[in-house]
Amino acid sequence: xxxxxxxxxxxxxxxxxxxxxxxxxxxxxxxxxxxxxxxxxxxxxxxxxxxxxxxxxxxxxxxxxxxxxxxxxxxxxxxxxxxxxxxxxxxxxxxxxxxxxxxxxxxxxxxxxxxxxxxxxxxxxxxxxxxxxxxxxxxxxxxxxxxxxxxxxxxxxxxxxxxxxxxxxxxxxxxxxxxxxxxxxxxxxxxxxxxxxxxxxxxxxxxxxxxxxxxxxxxxxxxxxxxxxxxxxxxxxxxxxxxxxxx
Amino acid sequence: xxxxxxxxxxxxxxxxxxxxxxxxxxxxxxxxxxxxxxxxxxxxxxxxxxxxxxxxxxxxxxxxxxxxxxxxxxxxxxxxxxxxxxxxxxxxxxxxxxxxxxxxxxxxxxxxxxxxxxxxxxxxxxxxxxxx
Amino acid sequence: xxxxxxxxxxxxxxxxxxxxxxxxxxxxxxxxxxxxxxxxxxxxxxxxxxxxxxxxxxxxxxxxxxxxxxxxxxxxxxxxxxxxxxxxxxxxxxxxxxxxxxxxxxxxxxxxxxxxxxxxxxxxxxxxxxxxxxxxxxxxxxxxxxxxxxxxxxxxxxxxxxxxxxxxxxxxxxxxxxxxxxxxxxxxxxxxxxxxxxxxxxxxxxxxxxxxxxxxxxxxxxxxxxxxxxxxxxxxxxxxxxxxxxxxxxxxxxxxxxxxxxxxxxxxxxxxxxxxxxxxxxxxxxxxxxxxxxxxxxxxxxxxxxxxxxxxxxxxxxxxxxxxxxxxxxxxxxxxxxxxxxxxxxxxxxxxxxxxxxxxxxxxxxxxxxxxxxxxxxxxxxxxxxxx
Numbered sequence: 001x002x003x004x005x006x007x008x009x010x011x012x013x014x015x016x017x018x019x020x021x022x023x024x025x026x027x028x029x030x031x032x033x034x035x036x037x038x039x040x041x042x043x044x045x046x047x048x049x050x051x052x053x054x055x056x057x058x059x060x061x062x063x064x065x066x067x068x069x070x071x072x073x074x075x076x077x078x079x080x081x082x083x084x085x086x087x088x089x090x091x092x093x094x095x096x097x098x099x100x101x102x103x104x105x106x107x108x109x110x111x112x113x114x115x116x117x118x119x120x121x122x123x124x125x126x127x128x129x130x131x132x133x134x135x136x137x138x139x140x141x142x143x144x145x146x147x148x149x150x151x152x153x154x155x156x157x158x159x160x161x162x163x164x165x166x167x168x169x170x171x172x173x174x175x176x177x178x179x180x181x182x183x184x185x186x187x188x189x190x191x192x193x194x195x196x197x198x199x200x201x202x203x204x205x206x207x208x209x210x211x212x213x214x215x216x217x218x219x220x221x222x223x224x225x226x227x228x229x230x231x232x233x234x235x236x237x238x239x240x241x242x243x244x245x246x247x
Numbered sequence: 248x249x250x251x252x253x254x255x256x257x258x259x260x261x262x263x264x265x266x267x268x269x270x271x272x273x274x275x276x277x278x279x280x281x282x283x284x285x286x287x288x289x290x291x292x293x294x295x296x297x298x299x300x301x302x303x304x305x306x307x308x309x310x311x312x313x314x315x316x317x318x319x320x321x322x323x324x325x326x327x328x329x330x331x332x333x334x335x336x337x338x339x340x341x342x343x344x345x346x347x348x349x350x351x352x353x354x355x356x357x358x359x360x361x362x363x364x365x366x367x368x369x370x371x372x373x374x375x376x377x378x379x
Numbered sequence: 380x381x382x383x384x385x386x387x388x389x390x391x392x393x394x395x396x397x398x399x400x401x402x403x404x405x406x407x408x409x410x411x412x413x414x415x416x417x418x419x420x421x422x423x424x425x426x427x428x429x430x431x432x433x434x435x436x437x438x439x440x441x442x443x444x445x446x447x448x449x450x451x452x453x454x455x456x457x458x459x460x461x462x463x464x465x466x467x468x469x470x471x472x473x474x475x476x477x478x479x480x481x482x483x484x485x486x487x488x489x490x491x492x493x494x495x496x497x498x499x500x501x502x503x504x505x506x507x508x509x510x511x512x513x514x515x516x517x518x519x520x521x522x523x524x525x526x527x528x529x530x531x532x533x534x535x536x537x538x539x540x541x542x543x544x545x546x547x548x549x550x551x552x553x554x555x556x557x558x559x560x561x562x563x564x565x566x567x568x569x570x571x572x573x574x575x576x577x578x579x580x581x582x583x584x585x586x587x588x589x590x591x592x593x594x595x596x597x598x599x600x601x602x603x604x605x606x607x608x609x610x611x612x613x614x615x616x617x618x619x620x621x622x623x624x625x626x627x628x629x630x631x632x633x634x635x636x637x638x639x640x641x642x643x644x645x646x647x648x649x650x651x652x653x654x655x656x657x658x659x660x661x662x663x664x665x666x667x668x669x670x671x672x673x674x675x676x677x678x679x680x681x682x683x684x685x686x687x688x689x690x691x692x693x694x695x696x697x698x699x700x701x702x703x704x705x706x707x708x709x710x711x712x713x714x715x716x717x718x719x720x721x722x723x724x725x726x727x728x729x730x731x732x733x734x735x736x737x738x739x740x741x742x743x744x745x746x747x748x749x750x751x752x753x754x755x756x757x758x759x760x761x762x763x764x765x766x767x
Contacts, residue, residue: 004662004665004676004680005662005665005680006658021568021570023569023571024569024570024571040661040680040683042682045656045684051652056548059415059546059567061419062423063416063417063418063422063423063424064424065424065686066608066610066635066640066682066684067610068427068526068610068635068636069524069525069526069527070526071423084684085682107546108567108569111416111546115766115767117766118763118765121763122761122764122767127459128460128527129459129460129461132462132464132617134613134617135507135616135617137506138503139503139504140504141465141494141504141517142494143517144463144464147464147617148463149617149635149637150522150524150635150636151636220636220637221637
């Protein structure tokens, strides 16, 4: 990962890409493509190359390229990654299998429908921008109250795809939404009552089975597993306090 | 032919989502072990109740049961049972600890430590089962 | 009534996003087609700078004025969408210092607010800055999210009734007696081809504008001019750091989330689908970025990529940075005697709304609709509303 722009020698990699177009490529199949890759070539670069030169009908989601938009989540050799930062030569095999994320309806090829994700994530009420924790020794300039930055979570849906629970329980809020709820609670964006109304039920914070795979695959340092557990602790504390106040 | 998980039946989906630890990390392995041992222990309980039902046949049934139980094959099964209990119990401890918000960032270490404890206890139990 | 007219917009980038929003607010029926995911062309992959205009204040004042105006409007209509930490133009060498007067004069002429800071002040604001820094100028730059900002326009337009169709590629223009009457498209989801009728077709495909207008026998002088960007791990500055000098390679570092994005270079290509990623440009980013903030030289690389600016080369044989960064709307009836097709190109992410306004004005004029632009006031919905 410390590659500072050195491309190194090229190597031919075979991509096996899942293809599906309702009514046209149905049932789904794998198509095989060959691309030249160097040390900085990513899976997304390879897909763009394939689309431009080999098969213009290949569909995948992508936008930004530096792991900031969260659109290019996909399963590369069976593990969820952002295509834009998954380097082809670091996948451990000369044949790389590319598949869509699980736990979201499949639209075509590698494209999944983000609607169910957005419906579960948005009510968490996390703000897009937060106070920046970087360079704490820095003064702020005149006219800027406090340095701000975007939140870590890029809503890529990768954590839900890797979560064994989210894969079989579509009602589960999922790691991203729960982590966002925790952020909304910590920043004061939402009141405890609002946050707990969102997470304190069978398909909320209690549904997690601690596989912690969300944290393992998260490409953006969110550590949702940790935040889910922290949310549980806050919730238990809140309930215990309320119980004794009432008594 | 490729079948994306979205197109699989609920049962096939569960098998893929719950029992495939390939390419996954320690927490996922813990989850898989928890499911397998959990299901195993439930099945054991059912068998156990049927077997214990033999007692209703009186002292003769009891004696033949004890004879079967002493066979090395059944003793080996006992060790498997103990392994299941240990894994499930100690994993439950891990889930409880991190579920309360402690050690969530060192959950992998907790898992491997507890599994090491499970192996030691299992070795000791196996020695007891086969020698005492 | 405006709603009897149907406009098809080709291209789901930031211009297309702002344009469907604008046209929908003016009461037109709008369909947008995009061959891939929304903002998967240039829009998504610029470095994420909400320009103050400072970069163009000396060489290209028309762009600079557009930038500072739009900078203020976007903050108002898309609140909560930016890292509003301002920017610094820093002088590292004596040559940079010599550029100061020109820079300040340019900013003043374009109404870009500035505050001159001493080297000590700059170092206190940005501890990782090159210790050789001589002085700095604070300007109202900001960081934008290249995906979520256009998505706010799409979300609002969709809620207001626009029909947005990603994964739908235009494969031909429908023409009757030389007049463009719609587009023929192929859905990459189903593989099926079909026609969409339109009173006016708008080509908002940026660097792809020439390819698309050729389908109607029209010409657009757009030169796809890519630049390389490199993102390193770590947020080495909180403000946008610019080199106080003429626009050049590696003259900017834009902090964003936990990353610092170094940009950029400039060369010209024929095919915007095949930009490539020159290795020497990538290394140059580390080198030139390191002149601003030395630590980025050794920061782990997160990503390196190219993006194609849609520059307009009208008339002369100019290329690259000599070309203006302003935008232009072409009515092909005037240019190529092709009725029913309008092309918008040039410009930049920061001016997406203004580009849409200018284009919507042309469209409304052509259709004889008298509807004022409302996009300066209407606050945009959150981006995730697109998926609801």
